[in-house]
Amino acid sequence: MTASASLKLPVPTGVSDRLKRKLSRNLKERVIESILFAAAAFSVFVTIAIVWVLVKESWAFFEHVPVTDFLFDTQWTPLFDDAHYGIMVLLSGTLTSSGVALVVAIPLGTIIAIYLSEFAGFKLREIAKPFLELLGGVPTIVYGYFALTFLTPILQKIYPDLPGFNLLSAGLVMGVMIIPYVASLSEDAMRAVPMSLREGSYAMGATRLQTALWVVTPAATSGIASAYILGISRAVGETMILAVAAGMQPNLTFNPAEPGATITSYIVQVALGDLPHGSIGYQTIFAAGLTLLLMTLAFNLLGYWLRKRFREVY
Amino acid sequence: VKIDGSSTVFPITEAVAEEFQKMKKNAVKVTVGISGTGGGFKKFCRGETDISDASRPILKKEMEDCAKAGIKYVELPVAFDALTVVINPKNTWIKQLTVAELKTMWEPGAQAKVTKWNQVNPAWPDAPLKLFGPGADSGTFDYFTEAVNHKAKSSRGDFTASEDDNVLVQGVSRDTNALGYFGFAYYDENKGKLKAVPIVNPKGKAVTPSIEAVMAGEYEPLARPIFIYVSAKSMERAEIREFVEFYLKQGGKLAKEVKYVPLADADYKHALDNFSKKKTGTAFGGEAEVGVKVADLLKRNPKE
Amino acid sequence: MLKAADLGAIRAIITRAKRWDLFFAVLGLLSLMVGVLTFTVLFLDMAIQGVPRLSLDFFTNFPSRRAENAGILSAWVGTILVMLVTALAAVPLGVAAGVYLEEYAPKNWITDIIEINISNLAGIPSIVYGLLALGLFVYYFGFGQSILSAGLTLALLILPVIIVATRESIRAIPQSIHEGSYACGATTWQTVSDHILPYSSAGILTGVIIGMARAIGETAPIITIGALTFIAFLPPMPFAGDPAAGMFEWIFAPFTVMPIQMFNWTSRPEAAFTVNAAAAGFVLVFMTLAMNGLAIYLRYHLRKNIKW
Amino acid sequence: MQIQTGLEAGVEGTVLKAEVRDLDFHYGAFHALKRVSMPIYDRRVTALIGPSGCGKSTLLRCFNRMHDLYPGNRYSGGGIVFHPDNTNLLAPEVDPIEVRMRISMVFQKPNPFPKSIYENVAYSLRVRGMRNKNELDDRVESALKGAALWNEVSDRLKELGANLSGGQQQRLCIARALASDPEIILFDEPTSALDPIATASIEELVTELKEKVTILIVTHNMQQAARISDYTAYMYLGEMVEFGVTDQIFIKPTKKATEDYITGRFG
Amino acid sequence: MQIQTGLEAGVEGTVLKAEVRDLDFHYGAFHALKRVSMPIYDRRVTALIGPSGCGKSTLLRCFNRMHDLYPGNRYSGGGIVFHPDNTNLLAPEVDPIEVRMRISMVFQKPNPFPKSIYENVAYSLRVRGMRNKNELDDRVESALKGAALWNEVSDRLKELGANLSGGQQQRLCIARALASDPEIILFDEPTSALDPIATASIEELVTELKEKVTILIVTHNMQQAARISDYTAYMYLGEMVEFGVTDQIFIKPTKKATEDYITGRFG
């Protein structure tokens, strides 16, 4: 047989038995794949269930309260005789406390991440990271009392006009609680930046800080952005610290030195309270929950978009 | 025995449950939850619990739910909660308060207007007025607003609210210009940090809250009865009957132990009587009332 | 070629740049200290208050109206059982989802939705899970206020953490190992079960523990589904008691957990209960600490045998 | 492509094991193999050479359907005819797993599984469902012997494969590939991560193996190709430039491009 | 090592830029360089060849103190004397940053920063504290011209460096290295990740660059070494086997080991 002759032949179309697909094996693989797919798709089911529960209950609420009132009223007194349903009030509390928390968590978290990934030695990093993660594992109610009975008095010494309940001290403690999320994830993202980029920078005569700020951080942007988004979601969703230390006083303010109520603290408050279920007052928690969900959804979509936009290019 | 409901009633029910289990040598299992009065009634009217703790009478909406599910119940007062108005110990200018003065401070119209002590009474200093109170979702709030502003849930909104009365204690004890109200037990435990304000009762006498004063019916109008509701269906079970009877017999003593004000002995007897006669329904008709005497309540003919 | 003057200028620039380096190193250490110190203060504060209260009785007593008699027996047993359910539900589900996304998922819009959705779930506030669980588990499925409902609620909460941890540790397995396995003629499932899962187990376990450490301290969602606060008996042991309990009867039993017990105690008027709360908090943080310690231990020792 | 005319003379007595026929391959939109054709002779060593990025690995990985693992890869024309089955390996009805069981592969960087030495070799038997302990033991031993590793590891079979030296690891991977009695073994630059001494031992092994099995090897190192292969194919930019008996390709290539590459004028 | 005697003859008119003297280097306990000595001549291309793992990269990376970045690495004897300063680059009191500012490096895989093309090149200037926009513009332009990239990118300076093709990226990295007027540029297998056409352009560039700057290049590809270098050093197992004028090394090496390697008998 000569090569040149055989090569002119077309490719055969028959398939020998030994090479044919095996039905039993294929079936087993398919079944396993379907099971695994179901597990992955379950998360979608959870989301749908959450939306369903929230929308169903909020629906009844919005039949009584026009959406415009909900969005634009400047008072939140749903349980009072003279009821107002301005979610802005709770939103302002949520945004202010989250703002304070992020002012703490983002710079500190980022600095810690840079420090651990670019400056610290291996030992320190391996000790510090789990230690930081502990901060994320402390029950939040413990933080709440810490803010109220430890931090607030200290702040009052510096700033005597500060009320005993305020968004500031709750926000600060919340910030410390969120540090590990920001720091740990950002650090992971930075360490994922290939050494070759760092070597490139050092080879130009850059210092550690220059390398960290000008090369590593930009290269890890998308990972750092995810860390921030998660931090923001955590801040917006935090409940017990605010319920304990922020005063639960619906207050349309962006001044952290005032007491305020947030969406989450309002929800636990009412969930534990003496209101009859099914009343409008009770349904407010679902409307508030829906607002919260939409907010975190927006943040996460933003995060997704950022990740796509700034996908690591190394 | 499944019990759920108000956190205000919880300490008494817990104490009773503890003693009852001890007496029964753990043969009967009792659980007590704190879903709040509303949460408690929700479960109660779905038939999930045997007894509901309530810091306020059952409301219309809840009565309908119960009726729909065919749940009948016996309403039993078990103790008093004396709402205590407290101020900071460094506050020297207040010796007593009238309901009218409280109203000036707390009425909805005061919001953002009455912000200084001297706006309530010119004799008082020109110092900021800082108010503390329970959250608008609580029975305590409902009762206080009803008693002071004569309309439940009608209150100014710019005060510091907390579900957790210890948080309020913290707040008032740290601020000379603060005034707040909450259950008597919290005051009693924190006497060193707070000062209770004597309230001028409808008869014109300033009364300092105390167990004796409440029992004597003098601390008005801020003493409120608290209740348990027992499902009629559950009453068919012997252990429930035994538990409730135990509650009404020992409840007074235990209530005192956890710093609540017991009812008069006669009232417990009367309640026990109502219970054994299965007098179902509420004496209130779905609305809160202020200043009714427990003895009167027990005499009323409950409606369903 | 550099002249001496140039060299001097460069040296000046280097000195300046190095000063910033030093400044940042100090700043980094200080920032780290903020976190570490907060934790230390918090922990010491709780320890000073709570540790004197710790005694064997504290662990073996049920809650009581008398602070000095009150203990956390039902709470810690409840916590452990709830965590057990959480782990049993979340681990298989999370690992399966992670494996699917890494090893099977085609690149299409369904996968995209699932991915966005998972990162989204990680950001949903825990209280919203509580609302979901109340509607879904407690009422719709009729599990009631049971260990099962609580365990499943927390399982949902930590599911994204486990999925992400699974995916990360699978990604840490070099592609060459995948290819090596396929080149031997292994099917996808054989590759997953013989290689992917064993080699990523350390990472998955770490993720599970970190997730559990978070779940163990959660208060808000458990409150909304209605955990009990006074419960002076333990869930039925399988096959024990009279009449004998079923194997799984305990999962439908009422329960309380540590954070709820703490929450209840902190809101009691008597100061002695605050001490109890601190003691319970100490135990809880200690449990978290122990879990994190375990995670670190596993990270080091399970990975010892895995080299590529 | 033109098959070198001198070829037939050199291949008397050889049998075709496989033929690449007009093969096209796409990575997404990138056309990586362009109508590639070449024969693979039974129990001979065929070397694929060419500058980096010319498609050597791509072609090699078509043989065991490795490209199926990644989305977007397309066998877009032609095929690989496998003998004696006379079946196109790339046909969709063909089970890639069956293909991989009959065509083993050894990678550029040794990639032992993080399992024991024994389990590494036994793995390709286990996926075939072999469970019998004695049979496994026998097959593992003979595979390790075939890979010239038995003497070095017979007393430490329980140790991790990763604890071996680089050259030993690569021989372990060869043993793994041998264990299941494959008909073809593919090597993708098997020595480029190894030191010269380990390289020499692998080369020797390849030369021995061709007694029993057909070998297709990608290499960057022309000296290596010259030393160990019977046939050599020169590829450039996804095309097969020249195929022929190794000695002829290195001494008297027909194409100018091949000559330039081989003499180092470029590449 | 012995400096080849024929050397002096070939280097009339050349000036020493640096000398490696009895250099020892350890990765932890592993002795990677063993008393290595060699001269580096000013404005000449010196190639380092040798089989994989022989220590070429290790030696190269000593020149800009890259090893300082990782713990456990030790310059354990001897040094590199830099002229005309006549200082030992490896002395602890010498600031590695200063060394790196004067000795640039181009890596095996192009590693542009995740920044614009302009910023990539400007980086080494910014690190030197240059802030003046006009001056930066000028220097970036001339560096890009020096790297033969200006024509291709002058209208897309704001684009990401990663959007360029592999060969362009590598030239970008060369431009980056050039921008700060280094005295020596180190190349570590700069073309091994590139296709032949890109490789040719880089080689051409290196040949042009030596007019202005001293070049030290590691390569696996002996043809490449032969094509572009003036001097060649052959290393084996951490030792310097032979150093000499490239033509001589390739035509008439003094050592049998070198000859074996170059003729492909091994490696």
Ligand SMILES: Nc1ncnc2c1ncn2[C@@H]1O[C@H](COP(=O)(O)OP(=O)(O)OP(=O)(O)O)[C@@H](O)[C@H]1O
């Ligand atoms: N996964 C992929 N996706 C897209 N293009 C690819 C992929 N893998 C390889 N290529 C491209 O296909 C071409 C051939 O690659 P291949 O890896 O086959 O080259 P090679 O000859 O093996 O080179 P080397 O000697 O560097 O290994 C190259 O241009 C490469 O960039």
Ligand SMILES: Nc1ncnc2c1ncn2[C@@H]1O[C@H](COP(=O)(O)OP(=O)(O)OP(=O)(O)O)[C@@H](O)[C@H]1O
């Ligand atoms: N970071 C390191 N730690 C320990 N050993 C190392 C390290 N880097 C390299 N080595 C070892 O040092 C020796 C020399 O490595 P080097 O990278 O210098 O070789 P090379 O000649 O550049 O090889 P190649 O041509 O493969 O790049 C090798 O044996 C290598 O295994």
Ligand SMILES: [Mg+2]
């Ligand atoms: Mg290749």
Ligand SMILES: [Mg+2]
């Ligand atoms: Mg190298």
